[in-house]
Amino acid sequence: MADKTESQATIPPDTLTQQIGVLTRREVEARILAPVIEALSARFDRAEVIEVIRAAVVAIARQQGGELAQAMGGCGSREFMQSLQYWTQDDALQIEVLEQTDETLRF
């Protein structure tokens, strides 16, 4: 475990979401994970493989979201709204904001 901690400390910060946007990132991930899941299912129990990978992907998404919130400077509706630029990037998504206050965000 000492080795792992040490090697992970040298990984550069993850700025991929800001570089390529959330939806492109998800497409890259899906296009590698789908055939990996197929290959694993030929060796191990498919339901178990999916259960383990689902939990891992949820944890990674939360971690990426947490890092993004930190990069945005907070978890308020303003910071969240600013973070949506990484969803709409490259016309991946269109968002129409209907109402935005400190307490409310409708879109």
Place this chain on the structure above:
Amino acid sequence: MADKTESQATIPPDTLTQQIGVLTRREVEARILAPVIEALSARFDRAEVIEVIRAAVVAIARQQGGELAQAMGGCGSREFMQSLQYWTQDDALQIEVLEQTDETLRF
């Protein structure tokens, strides 16, 4: 299997390498696969997990390379040289070409 063939036929063509470059694509893949491999290793035999994923990743890379060659219009040194734009994209890599003919490419 009929369902699988049908659903795969509806997946749009993969243009991610041209969009974000090879090295950024590999970084996205590594950042999702590393924690997925960790999670799988906690449930299954780690050596077996790595063996299966290694084979799958090699197959996917070959497929992506084949699709890129097709998009480039061939497998000659000229087409290969043109495809290197997806490695050098966003200053990810610098390449100095020393010699380029139909038969030779040194860089």
